[in-house]
Amino acid sequence: MRWALIGLALSFLTLFLFVPLISVFYEALKKGIDVYVAAITDPDAVSAIQLTLTAAAIAVPLNLIFGIAAAWAIAKFEFRGKNLLITLIDLPFSVSPVVSGLIYVLIFGLQGWLGPWLAEQDIKIIFAVPGIVLATIFVTVPFIARELIPLMQAQGTEEEEAAVVLGANGWQTFFHVTLPNVRWGLLYGVILCNARAMGEFGAVSVVSGHIRGSTNTLPLHVEILYNEYNFAAAFAVASLLALLALVTLALKTVVESKNKGNKEYTDEYTGT
Amino acid sequence: MHTFKQHSVLPGFNLALGFTLLYLSLIVLIPLSAAFIRTASLTWAEFWDVVTTPRVLASYRLTFGASFAAALVNAVFGLLVAWVLVRYRFPGKKLVDALVDLPFALPTAVAGIALTALYAGNGWIGQFFEPLGIKIAFTPLGVFVALTFIGLPFVVRTVQPVLEDIEAELEEAAATLGANRLQTFSRIIFPTLFPALITGFALAFARAIGEYGSVIFIAGNMPMISEITPLLIITKLEQYDYTGATALAVVMLIISFVMLLIINLLQWWSRRRRASA
Numbered sequence: 054m055r056w057a058l059i060g061l062a063l064s065f066l067t068l069f070l071f072v073p074l075i076s077v078f079y080e081a082l083k084k085g086i087d088v089y090v091a092a093i094t095d096p097d098a099v100s101a102i103q104l105t106l107t108a109a110a111i112a113v114p115l116n117l118i119f120g121i122a123a124a125w126a127i128a129k130f131e132f133r134g135k136n137l138l139i140t141l142i143d144l145p146f147s148v149s150p151v152v153s154g155l156i157y158v159l160i161f162g163l164q165g166w167l168g169p170w171l172a173e174q175d176i177k178i179i180f181a182v183p184g185i186v187l188a189t190i191f192v193t194v195p196f197i198a199r200e201l202i203p204l205m206q207a208q209g210t211e212e213e214e215a216a217v218v219l220g221a222n223g224w225q226t227f228f229h230v231t232l233p234n235v236r237w238g239l240l241y242g243v244i245l246c247n248a249r250a251m252g253e254f255g256a257v258s259v260v261s262g263h264i265r266g267s268t269n270t271l272p273l274h275v276e277i278l279y280n281e282y283n284f285a286a287a288f289a290v291a292s293l294l295a296l297l298a299l300v301t302l303a304l305k306t307v308v309e310s311k312n313k314g315n316k317e318y319t320d321e322y323t324g325t
Numbered sequence: 326m327h328t329f330k331q332h333s334v335l336p337g338f339n340l341a342l343g344f345t346l347l348y349l350s351l352i353v354l355i356p357l358s359a360a361f362i363r364t365a366s367l368t369w370a371e372f373w374d375v376v377t378t379p380r381v382l383a384s385y386r387l388t389f390g391a392s393f394a395a396a397l398v399n400a401v402f403g404l405l406v407a408w409v410l411v412r413y414r415f416p417g418k419k420l421v422d423a424l425v426d427l428p429f430a431l432p433t434a435v436a437g438i439a440l441t442a443l444y445a446g447n448g449w450i451g452q453f454f455e456p457l458g459i460k461i462a463f464t465p466l467g468v469f470v471a472l473t474f475i476g477l478p479f480v481v482r483t484v485q486p487v488l489e490d491i492e493a494e495l496e497e498a499a500a501t502l503g504a505n506r507l508q509t510f511s512r513i514i515f516p517t518l519f520p521a522l523i524t525g526f527a528l529a530f531a532r533a534i535g536e537y538g539s540v541i542f543i544a545g546n547m548p549m550i551s552e553i554t555p556l557l558i559i560t561k562l563e564q565y566d567y568t569g570a571t572a573l574a575v576v577m578l579i580i581s582f583v584m585l586l587i588i589n590l591l592q593w594w595s596r597r598r599r600a601s602a
Contacts, residue, residue: 055413062409063421065402068450069474070427073439076449080442119348126341132330138345140589144353147581147588149535151555152574155562156356159363164567166359191352213335223336245429252432254538259559272434272538279438279542288442291435298430305430306423 077295080288092278092286093293100266101274101290104182108257108270109250112189116246117239120197124235125227128205129213139202145194153191154259157184180262185270188256193246200242204235241308248301252294360578363571375572384554387465391553392533395472400526403480404518410481411488428477433538440471441543463545468553471539476529483525487518487599520595527591531584535577 082089092098123142127135145153159165161178171178178184212234216226232239254272261268263277271294278287330338364372375381409415410422428436444451444461451461461467491514499509537555544551552560554577561570 058405059409059413059415062402062406066406066421066425069470069477070424072449073436073443073474074424074427074431076443077435077439080439115348119345122341122348123345125337126345129335130330130333130338130342132338132342140585141349141354143585144357147531147535147585148357149537149555149574149577149581151537151558152360152535152577152581155558155570155574156359158562159359159567159571160356162567164565187352191356194349194352210333210335217334217336226335227337248430252430252435254432254434255555258537259562272432275432275434275438276542284438284442287438291432291438294432294435298427298432298435301430302423302426305426306419 074295077288077292080284081292083288084285088285089289089292092289095286097266097269098271098274098286098290101269101271102293104185104269105251105271107182108186108189109247111186112193112250113243113247115190116193117197117243119194120199120201120242121239123198124201124205125231127202128208129210142195142198145191150192150253150255151259153256154188157187157191157260161187179260180264181268184260185257185268188260189250189253192253192256193250196246196249197239197242200238200245201235204238205231208234237308237311241305241312244301244304244308248297251297357578360571360574363568364575367568367572372572372575375569376576380548380552381554381557381573383549384552384557387468387551388534388554391465391468391472392530392536394469395476395533396526396530398473399476399480399529400522403477403525403529404484404522407481407484407488411485425481426478428475433475433536434542436474437471437539437542440474440539441467444470444543462543463551465544465551467543467545468540468551471543472533472536475536475539476533479529479532480522480525483521483528483595484518487521487595488514490599491517517598520591520598524588524591524595527584527588531581531588534580534584 127139158179160167161171161184162168163172178187212230213226216230221229252272254276257270258273258276261270261273263269263273265277269277271290275287275291275294278290367375406425410418441462443449444467446452446455446460446462448462454461459466461470495513496509499513504512535555537553540553541556544553546552546556554573558570558573561573
């Protein structure tokens with residue numbers, strides 16, 4: 054019975070998880086290492102890597118500041134409408150990526166609210182880098198806040214209150230008392246946020262305009278190569294993203310083992 | 326409590342909440358409201374016509390049908406995987422546990438092309454189905470495969486902590502009182518797990534409905550047959566039919582909000598059940 058259940062579970066995971074993962078690297082290297090290296094050092098691929106890194110470098114710090122502010126307000130104070138606020142923070146998780154991109158087109162696109170004014174000022178947001186950054190920020194808004202809120206709630210307010218009573222100001226309290234307590238959860242949120250920021254496809258696809266070498270992120274570059282039937286190159290670029298996913302999972306495992314002591318925290322995590 | 330906020334000696338509330346609300350409004354709430362405001366320019370009849378054309382209705386059927394089937398498969402196998410991970414020891418267990426989250430971490434476009442290559446007629450997995458006359462890639466079945474992949478971690482990760490918390494004493498007591506293993510599972514374990522299982526199912530279903538990246542590669546995207554609703558939004562956008570695209574987006578947003586509400590209620594129920602257990 055026991056081994057039958059293990060066998061069945063592992064067969065399912067093999068079919069839907071392990072084989073797809075392995076196939077990415079297999080297809081990437083099938084035509085040899087030269088083709089692989091050529092695909093990821095192609096100028097268009099390099100510019101896609103740069104844009105992906107740029108978008109993540111803007112989106113992750115902004116959402117980090119947001120996550121800390123939101124978690125401080127929600128976890129350390131009691132106020133009305135708190136549950137509604139938590140639901141609103143979660144909202145981007147439940148919106149389809151395509152819709153996330155579309156709403157920015159409705160505001161900044163040529164036919165959008167600010168479109169005509171932006172055109173006069175010669176500012177391009179949609180089909181340009183700012184649109185990609187905005188869409189990336191939108192889809193990654195909840196990640197860090199969601200990790201920090203349950204963690205900071207579980208830790209209560211006594212330590213911070215003691216610090217304030219002893220004469221520390223707000224920033225000192227945060228940096229010397231709160232931050233050390235939540236550092237692993239914070240790191241975990243940053244890792245997840247970064248993975249999603251670099252991997253987002255649907256939302257970015259709507260606002261990007263797919264201009265090679267200029268508004269193409271790594272996932273969009275994968276799509277272009279694939280649609281050109283350049284499968285080896287598509288999988289080569291995809292393998293970079295798969296490696297990023299594996300590094301993310303490895304870091305997650307490390308952070309979780311650091312957090313083992315905090316049961317309430319791991320219980321809260323449902324993985325959305 | 327008559328005041329908005331309870332008194333606290335801690336500083337920074339106004340700054341933190343003010344920044345949170347400003348950021349959320351600028352990035353999330355105002356842009357989302359744009360979709361509703363744009364659609365308000367349509368009359369109700371016009372809106373209804375746009376969101377119920379035969380092609381759109383076919384896309385709803387596929388999106389919801391495939392999402393439901395995928396979430397159902399994930400409920401069954403997710404429960405099984407969670408059970409195996411919590412109750413049994415086997416070599417490589419830690420690695421398997423870590424890899425369950427792969428669909429969260431792997432960009433959807435990568436999942437899409439990998440699954441397409443595997444389940445195509447000449448792919449590693451598709452070649453076994455081809456002789457049986459079953460085509461997976463470029464059919465609605467392919468959509469189901471992609472959505473199963475995307476939703477895989479949800480049930481595992483909601484059921485796992487509840488299963489870890491079930492006390493061995495409870496099962497031992499049941500066994501002592503003469504229950505066999507099937508009775509213990511169906512009378513003791515399953516009722517305790519049920520709220521978490523349903524929550525995981527709802528999360529997987531909600532995620533699948535909006536999914537785009539992994540599906541478009543494997544679906545084949547034939548109108549009326551294998552075209553999902555999010556793709557239809559893109560198609561309308563590419564034809565500069567902004568109003569049509571937005572009307573469909575509003576339908577999807579309303580569905581997302583309803584799902585979010587249901588999931589919140591389920592999580593609340595699940596927590597209460599665990600607190601009283």
